[in-house]
Amino acid sequence: MRVGILGAGGIAFGAAAYLHLNGHDPILWSPSGASTRELVAGTPLKASGAIDLSFRVRIASSVEEAVATSDVILVAMPGNAHRMAFEAIARIVRSGQPTIISSHLSFGALYLSRLIADRGIVAPIIAWGTTLTTGRKQAPTEVGVNSVRSKIDVATVPESEIDTGLALCTELFGDRFVRRNGLLAISLSNLNPQNHLAISLFNLTRMERGERWGQAENVTPAVGRVMEELDAERLAIAAEFGLSVRSIKEHYSLSYQLPIASIADMNADLHNRGRGGFGPATMQSRYVLEDAPFGLWPTILLGRLVGRPASLHEAGLAMLSAAYGRSLADENDLLPLLGLQDLPRERLQELTRTGH
Template sequence: MRVAIAGAGGIAFAAAAFVSENGHAPILWSPSGQRTAELAAGQALTATGAVSGTYRPKVASSASELVSGADAVLIALPAYGHRTVMDAIAPHVTGEQVVIISSHASFGALYLSKKLAELGTKAPIVAWGTTVTTGRQKSGTEVHVSTVRSKVDMATLPLSASERGLAMCRALFGDRFNEKDDLLAIALSNLNPQNHMGIALCNLTRMERGETWGQHQNVTTAVGRLFEALDEERLNIAHSFDLSVRTVREHYHFSYGVPMGPVGEMAQVLAERGGGPMGPTTLDTRYVTEDAPFGLLPTVLLGKLTNTPATLHEAGLNVFSALYGRDFRKENNLLPELGLENLSKSELQRLAREGWTGAT
């Protein structure tokens, strides 16, 4: 199948390598064109690690070229680029295609649902709780894939298209998907914001100094306790919606195959295995610039909507804003278009199941 991949960073490159390995035909598009310049010039994409090989994905020069003739459209770039990409691809998406968001953040699926509804297009939108692969882009033609996750939570908007959404995900990425109740469950299944907050906040000076440091080994006992305290806030919000979501311990267990236990201990098992991801070496990292406005903020708003305060999440958002000298609350360009803070709990639940077309 033809797989349109919007993005040209580590996740997009890893996805292109993965679907190529599975016999599909990816085409990449970068809004700026800068990160795909070498591939567009004819150089091959080299992947190492959990996916290994040399591949030749096509490169699109426009959103129209990217989407035209694709069976699926994969949005694979940081959340601060989602609105730009969604606005660009929406006029070209058809009801015959499936759009996949890897990974979902800040109710981006609702934003895209609203855009498509305005255009009269009914296409399934699949939201993943996390990415299938983890890794780092090494250059304009190289990506190192650290992990291919064995389980990924997903939901399709609207729920009536769930069978179609699941079938497409399995066809492209294998039998690794766990269907959740609805989009709200996915919004509350994304552990990246809380985990990245713990990692970045507790290792900020390492990042600022540009040190080389292992991520797992620095999720110490104390940092692990912070992970679990943040996790409790997220789980309490999910419980208020009568939703079942994976715990942070289950995330470590199913994603990395380590025995269940306190997060600090599980991380140290991974550290002893070696080969894990390295921590950020700059303050300009998506662990903060993406996850603070597009991850922590939505959780804070959901906590207020359900009278289940996410105190630690909000504290992290405020502390990061102080450390960076910028207001991360104002950097989310998706939520203002949705008016999440003005919705009732039941209205949000309906939207999370039916999408914008089904809302009244």
């Protein structure tokens, strides 16, 4: 299948490499063009680590080309670029052409669904709770893939498309997808915001100074305990909605093929295996600028809605906002368009199942 990948970062490169390995035909689109300039010039894309190959990848000169020449669209961009991507997709997507969001944040699938419906067409939207791969770009044409996740939570908008969505994801990326009960479950299944909150907050000076530091090795017992407490808040909110979502320990085990233990011990194991990766070396990191407004803030609002305040999430968001000197919650440009914070609980649950 031909897959148009919107994005050109580590996650997009990892997905392109896996699709090529699995016999499919990816095409990458970078909004600025800067991230794919050397690939356009003919340099192969090289993946190393959990995926090891080098291949020539097609590059789209415009979002119109990426969408029009593809069977499926895959959005692999930071959350603060999702609104731009969704508005571009909605203008040109074909009836029946699926869009996969990797990974889903801030109920963005509802915004895309609304835009598509305004055109009078029907096109399914598939939301993942996390990304296919972990890792980072190591050079303009190289990506280091730390792992390929063995399980990925998935839901569709509308929910009635879940069987078709599961079949499509399996055909493209293998038998690794777990259906969840609608978009609300997916929105409470993305663990990156809570995990990155603890990791970045307790290593913020390293980020600010541009240090090279091991991520997993610095998830010490103290940091691990905070991560587990943040997880407990998220799980309590999901339980109030009657939803089953994966715990942080299950997430680590399935993402990195580790035996279940404390989060600190699992990270120590990951580090000892040489797969612990490196933490952000800049304050301009998606760990904060994407995950705080588009991940932490929606979880906080959901906790308020069901009477389960996410106190640690709120405190962490406030601390990061103070450190950055601005309100990170205000940088979410999707939630104000949806007005979800003003919806009754029952209406929110209906909306996340049907898309309307």
